[in-house]
Amino acid sequence: MSEYDLDLEEDVEERPFNKEHFLRILSYTRPYPKTVAAATALTLTSIIIGLVEPLMFRSALDQGIHAQNWRVLGIILAGILGLRILALVVSRAQIKTTNYLGQKLLFDLRQELFEHVERLPFSFFDRRSAGKIISRITNDVNHIGNLAASGVINVASQMVSLVGIIAIMMTLHWRMAILSFTTIPFLALVLTKLRWALQSAWGDTRKAVAEINAHLNETIQGLQVIQAFGREEANDVKFDKANRKFFSAYMRAIRLDQAFWPLADLVGAAGTCIVIWYGAKEYLEGRVTLGLMLAFTNYLGKFWAPISTFSRVWSQILSAMASAERVFGILDLKTEMEESKEILEEKAEGPAAEAAIMPPIQGRVEFDHVTFGYKSREPVLHDVSFTVNPGETIALVGPTGAGKTTIINLLARFYLPTEGRVLVDGYDLMTVDLESYRKQIGMVLQDTFIFSGTIMDNLRFGKLDATQEEIERAVEAVRAKDFIEQMPGGYMAEIKERGTNLSSGQRQLLAFARAILANPRILILDEATSSIDPETERLIQDAMKILLKGRTSFIIAHRLSTVRAADRIMVIEDGKIVEQGTHDELVRLKGKYAALYEAQFKKQEHHVAAEGNVSAGT
Numbered sequence: 144m145s146e147y148d149l150d151l152e153e154d155v156e157e158r159p160f161n162k163e164h165f166l167r168i169l170s171y172t173r174p175y176p177k178t179v180a181a182a183t184a185l186t187l188t189s190i191i192i193g194l195v196e197p198l199m200f201r202s203a204l205d206q207g208i209h210a211q212n213w214r215v216l217g218i219i220l221a222g223i224l225g226l227r228i229l230a231l232v233v234s235r236a237q238i239k240t241t242n243y244l245g246q247k248l249l250f251d252l253r254q255e256l257f258e259h260v261e262r263l264p265f266s267f268f269d270r271r272s273a274g275k276i277i278s279r280i281t282n283d284v285n286h287i288g289n290l291a292a293s294g295v296i297n298v299a300s301q302m303v304s305l306v307g308i309i310a311i312m313m314t315l316h317w318r319m320a321i322l323s324f325t326t327i328p329f330l331a332l333v334l335t336k337l338r339w340a341l342q343s344a345w346g347d348t349r350k351a352v353a354e355i356n357a358h359l360n361e362t363i364q365g366l367q368v369i370q371a372f373g374r375e376e377a378n379d380v381k382f383d384k385a386n387r388k389f390f391s392a393y394m395r396a397i398r399l400d401q402a403f404w405p406l407a408d409l410v411g412a413a414g415t416c417i418v419i420w421y422g423a424k425e426y427l428e429g430r431v432t433l434g435l436m437l438a439f440t441n442y443l444g445k446f447w448a449p450i451s452t453f454s455r456v457w458s459q460i461l462s463a464m465a466s467a468e469r470v471f472g473i474l475d476l477k478t479e480m481e482e483s484k485e486i487l488e489e490k491a492e493g494p495a496a497e498a499a500i501m502p503p504i505q506g507r508v509e510f511d512h513v514t515f516g517y518k519s520r521e522p523v524l525h526d527v528s529f530t531v532n533p534g535e536t537i538a539l540v541g542p543t544g545a546g547k548t549t550i551i552n553l554l555a556r557f558y559l560p561t562e563g564r565v566l567v568d569g570y571d572l573m574t575v576d577l578e579s580y581r582k583q584i585g586m587v588l589q590d591t592f593i594f595s596g597t598i599m600d601n602l603r604f605g606k607l608d609a610t611q612e613e614i615e616r617a618v619e620a621v622r623a624k625d626f627i628e629q630m631p632g633g634y635m636a637e638i639k640e641r642g643t644n645l646s647s648g649q650r651q652l653l654a655f656a657r658a659i660l661a662n663p664r665i666l667i668l669d670e671a672t673s674s675i676d677p678e679t680e681r682l683i684q685d686a687m688k689i690l691l692k693g694r695t696s697f698i699i700a701h702r703l704s705t706v707r708a709a710d711r712i713m714v715i716e717d718g719k720i721v722e723q724g725t726h727d728e729l730v731r732l733k734g735k736y737a738a739l740y741e742a743q744f745k746k747q748e749h750h751v752a753a754e755g756n757v758s759a760g761t
């Protein structure tokens with residue numbers, strides 16, 4: 144059921160027009176009917192002003208100059224100026240309104256997408272890179288927003304303008320109008336051809352930028368390795384290639400862009416010539432006035448704007464279609480909550496079922512014939528069954544890739560088993576209210592995530608209303624007091640993104656303090672002490688004991704002392720439990736664990752013993 148086979152990795156630039164998506168994009172304007180109305184009215188007004196102007200020029204020529212009536216000429220010219228001022232005001236208001244509308248839509252869509260992505264099941268993130276997801280929330284949303292706000296209003300208004308121009312020209316002199324329309328196909332042809340080429344050139348620049356960014360990102364992330372291996376020059380060559388690609392694509396786009404205006408002018412000039420050639424005869428025979436001819440050439444000049452807008456917005460529409468497909472694709476994925484609701488409904492065969500609120504957890508954990516794979520046809524766990532009693536401490540050992548973390552992931556309900564059930568206190572995790580369950584479990588992982596902000600913020604993450612005293616107690620218990628107090632600012636020291644200004648051991652200590660504060664009913668430690676030195680680890684053993692006491696705990700560790708202290712050890716291999724029991728039982732069994740102990744743990748024991756450290760004793 145958590146199978147997302149949407150082809151989201153395919154970054155196509157354009158998609159055929161899709162009415163459903165188009166209407167869905169437009170539906171984002173629904174909360175702003177007034178703004179939409181205002182934007183439409185303003186755009187229409189500025190178009191109407193544009194339509195009236197040539198008629199006024201015509202009157203200026205015919206009723207003013209030709210009739211030698213200075214008063215009328217004055218009035219008309221003043222009118223033209225007044226109209227221009229009005230146009231200025233209207234167009235300012237129009238730009239402001241459409242931008243406001245556009246940004247509002249972007250705001251809503253971006254927020255919706257962010258909140259949705261944050262609540263998607265883990266399996267969504269297994270399949271795509273962070274970069275792709277980020278580009279959905281930024282670029283794709285922009286494409287959609289632009290179209291919904293300005294694109295549609297523009298096209299609609301420009302169509303009105305086009306119809307207006309044609310109607311006026313036909314009324315003024317229909318034969319001359321039809322004659323001058325013969326230039327339109329050329330104009331349309333030039334526009335579409337050019338727009339095509341231009342579009343693909345801009346597409347190339349965007350791809351080149353993406354390539355530059357990707358290479359830059361990788362270089363910064365891997366700079367240490369590049370420098371250590373002296374690979375700067377080879378790396379430069381790669382960058383140079385992407386950089387050149389951008390340069391030539393950009394130059395091509397600019398050349399094409401510039402070609403458009405002279406061509407449009409040329410077609411316009413041809414139209415004017417036709418009008419004057421034909422008009423001259425009519426004028427001499429007294430059938431048309433000079434003013435009419437002026438108005439005509441003027442309207443002809445206005446012809447290209449709607450056509451140009453239309454072809455521009457059309458390509459905007461196609462690229463918004465591609466974006467919409469991706470964005471709506473994500474928005475239509477079920478969140479974790481929705482997914483479990485669906486499971487409940489399936490089970491209850493009706494919409495009646497409600498997720499069970501998890502009461503305070505006692506700590507009985509049961510895996511009941513659990514089979515699971517991240518990809519549906521490649522199981523990672525095979526028919527795993529075990530029961531853990533409240534308060535028990537379980538150590539999971541086994542080779543890398545055996546499935547230890549996967550067991551933990553299922554226990555935290557980040558994933559659902561393909562077959563079988565995971566039960567806590569008899570509650571099937573599939574049917575339990577997620578928030579009420581997760582609130583009661585705590586995790587400390589190998590690669591602890593520390594957020595930017597202060598140390599205090601990060602500690603409070605586990606318990607938002609923790610008092611200063613509670614925090615200090617937790618910090619002291621994990622022996623993190625010294626290093627925190629030595630940092631500039633102490634508890635208020637700013638942590639950089641991902642906690643890069645802390646050592647990985649320090650990050651783990653903070654994570655421990657965070658877990659202690661949260662006081663979870665089920666505790667999960669996945670290689671949580673892997674970056675802490677043996678000395679500090681020994682020091683925090685006491686804190687560990689406090690931490691483990693009275694709650695069910697799962698520990699994945701490579702240190703003998705930790706493994707040994709567990710109530711039960713489970714040896715995982717190839718997604719199966721191959722042995723379980725206490726340390727002594729397993730050593731006596733002379734099986735996998737005994738071999739592991741010989742190969743790995745015993746060394747540690749000698750090592751620790753040599754340091755005069757006996758904490759690993761039974």
Ligand SMILES: Nc1ncnc2c1ncn2[C@@H]1O[C@H](COP(=O)(O)OP(=O)(O)O)[C@@H](O)[C@H]1O
Nearest residue numbers: 269517518523542543544545546547548549550
């Ligand atoms: N998110 C994932 N997507 C696909 N495969 C995964 C994912 N996480 C782990 N695996 C695979 O599942 C197997 C078990 O991994 P894991 O449980 O992390 O092992 P470990 O015992 O080292 O903690 C490995 O073969 C690994 O490649």
Ligand SMILES: [Mg+2]
Nearest residue numbers: 547548549669
């Ligand atoms: Mg692991």
